[in-house]
Amino acid sequence: MRIEGLLSFLLLTGFGLIHGCQSPFAQGQELYISACANCHMDDGSGLEGLIPPLNGSNLIISQPELLPCIVRMGMEGPILVNGVVYNQVMTPVSGLNDVELANVLNYIQYEWGDKNIFYSPTQIQRIVANCNEGTVHIKTEGME
Amino acid sequence: MRNLNVLFMLLLLSMFAACHPPEGCQILPILGNRDIQGTDTIYPVIPTFEFVDQDSQIVTNQTFANKVYVVDFFFISCPTICPKVKKQMLRVYKRFEQEPRLVLLSHTIDVRHDTIPRLKSYSDKLNVKTDRWHFVTGPEEDIYQIAGNYFSVAQKDPNSPGGFDHSGRLILIDEKRYVRSFCDGTDPESVDQFMKDIQCLLDEN
Numbered sequence: 001m002r003i004e005g006l007l008s009f010l011l012l013t014g015f016g017l018i019h020g021c022q023s024p025f026a027q028g029q030e031l032y033i034s035a036c037a038n039c040h041m042d043d044g045s046g047l048e049g050l051i052p053p054l055n056g057s058n059l060i061i062s063q064p065e066l067l068p069c070i071v072r073m074g075m076e077g078p079i080l081v082n083g084v085v086y087n088q089v090m091t092p093v094s095g096l097n098d099v100e101l102a103n104v105l106n107y108i109q110y111e112w113g114d115k116n117i118f119y120s121p122t123q124i125q126r127i128v129a130n131c132n133e134g135t136v137h138i139k140t141e142g143m144e
Numbered sequence: 145m146r147n148l149n150v151l152f153m154l155l156l157l158s159m160f161a162a163c164h165p166p167e168g169c170q171i172l173p174i175l176g177n178r179d180i181q182g183t184d185t186i187y188p189v190i191p192t193f194e195f196v197d198q199d200s201q202i203v204t205n206q207t208f209a210n211k212v213y214v215v216d217f218f219f220i221s222c223p224t225i226c227p228k229v230k231k232q233m234l235r236v237y238k239r240f241e242q243e244p245r246l247v248l249l250s251h252t253i254d255v256r257h258d259t260i261p262r263l264k265s266y267s268d269k270l271n272v273k274t275d276r277w278h279f280v281t282g283p284e285e286d287i288y289q290i291a292g293n294y295f296s297v298a299q300k301d302p303n304s305p306g307g308f309d310h311s312g313r314l315i316l317i318d319e320k321r322y323v324r325s326f327c328d329g330t331d332p333e334s335v336d337q338f339m340k341d342i343q344c345l346l347d348e349n
Contacts, residue, residue, distance in 0.1 A: 039227045047227050048234060049269035091223060 028107025031100055035093050036108075044112045050088055052081040055112040059138075064117045066138065067105050068124050069131035071096070077137040092135070098124045169344035172316075172324040175295070189321040190293050195251070195280035198263040203249070203278050205321065212345050213247045215315045216329060217291055217298045219254035220266055223305050225312040229329035233314065234270060237277055239339055245346055248277040251291070253298040253308050255284050295326060316342055319349065 023029045033042065036054075040046055044055030054060060059081050060067060074092035078085050096104065102119045109117040176188035195203045214236055218226040233248060240246040252258035258266075263279040270277075281287075291298035294315045301309035314335065316325040324345055327338035 037228075038224055041228065041231060047231050047270075049271060050230075050266070051227055089221075 023107055023110060025103055025107035025110055027100070028103035028105070028110075031096065031104040032107050035096065035104065039090075044108070049084060049086065052079065052084070052086045053112075054108055057081050057112070060108065060113040061117070063138075064109065064113070064119075065127060066136065067108075068101060068119070068127045070136050071101060071105070072128050073131050074135040075138065076135045079138050089135075098128070101128075169340075169347060171348065172341055172345055175323040175326070187322055188293070190317055190323070191290065193282075193286065193290055195278075195282035195286070196260065197274060197278040197280045198260060198267045199274045200260055201274070201278075203280050207278070208247060208249075208317070208319070210319055211245050211247050212319060212324075212342070212349075213249050213317050214342070215249045215251070215294050215296075215317060216313070217251045217253050217287075217294075217296055217310045219252050219306065219308055219310075220258050220262060221254065221306060222308070225330050229312045229314070230270070232329045232332060232335045233277075234272075235332075235335060236314070236339060236342070237272055240342065241276070243346065244276070245349070246342060247275075248272075250277070250279045251287050251298070252279065252281050253284075253287060253291075253310055254306075255281050255287065293323075295323065314338060316345060318345055 039051050040054050044053060046053035046055075052059075059079070070090065071093045075090040078087040080086075099121045102121045102124045105119050105124075109115065109119075174187045179186040179188075190205070192205055197203045214233070216229055216233055218229060230250075233250065237248055252263065258281060260281065263281060267274065267277065267279050288298050291310075294313075294317075296311045296313050296315065298308070298310045300307065312329040313326050314329045315323060316338065318324050325338060325341040327334040329335065
């Protein structure tokens with residue numbers, strides 16, 4: 001009986017762990033894997049000096065209002081992330097509607113940024129309506 | 145109850161066994177279609193080639209004399225698998241950084257855009273040494289043709305994202321120019337095994 005109890009405990013703990021690992025932004029996670037992970041990697045770590053990380057990035061926390069425009073319009077020019085200058089063109093991510101964009105950005109913030117930052121579809125709509133024409137150029141302090 | 149005990153022990157044992165695969169190396173096979181001529185077996189070898197790397201140096205088979213090398217195909221503006229493959233190539237580079245007998249060779253398949261200065265800038269940002277990781281360009285048809293010798297696909301395809309179709313394989317070549325192993329460069333677990341193969345090949349020599 002003791003063994004059965006132990007087995008049930010292990011099974012339940014295992015289930016709890018697996019369940020606990022799931023992001024509350026399941027659609028965002030799926031969209032991230034299909035639209036972002038090729039470059040920013042599944043774990044958000046980026047690629048050395050070529051592609052900036054999202055995981056632990058100071059920029060996504062300090063300037064969250066930039067992200068919807070970067071994803072929608074693309075980005076070019078130098079950018080300083082965690083003390084490293086990156087300068088690769090990011091092409092616009094097409095095919096995400098405002099709700100999907102909110103989900104993917106909420107996933108990114110929840111996993112690697114600030115869990116308190118939340119984008120509602122209405123906010124996304126308002127932000128992207130005010131994106132400048134063309135790709136985003138970021139002015140980052142502390143960069144030559 | 146006894147059955148349950150046995151089951152539990154078996155479960156524990158199998159978990160233990162799964163975490164400890166047998167160590168040690170087997171001789172890696174020579175890959176590719178063999179040709180038997182009389183009593184001789186002829187294995188396919190990588191043909192002679194001549195490309196130019198990010199430091200404008202000529203890179204030929206001689207560059208890899210007495211070395212083993214790892215090959216991939218990519219292009220800088222690639223919107224699909226290339227960054228993931230490069231991340232894994234970088235893992236291989238770092239894992240064998242202190243082993244001068246291993247060299248990496250990346251071929252661009254977009255020779256029009258990926259000029260030598262761009263390849264230089266790309267490799268500088270990855271913070272790697274040219275003599276350990278060559279990023280090469282050359283005549284387009286030569287690159288597409290040699291991809292086949294490395295069991296890889298590289299070709300123009302206007303329907304593919306970015307305009308090129310290519311496979312994300314990493315291929316391991318020995319000092320006699322035989323292909324000895326390959327893996328899926330987008331899959332970290334596949335690359336784990338590949339790095340074991342590299343170590344085994346280095347230990348062979």
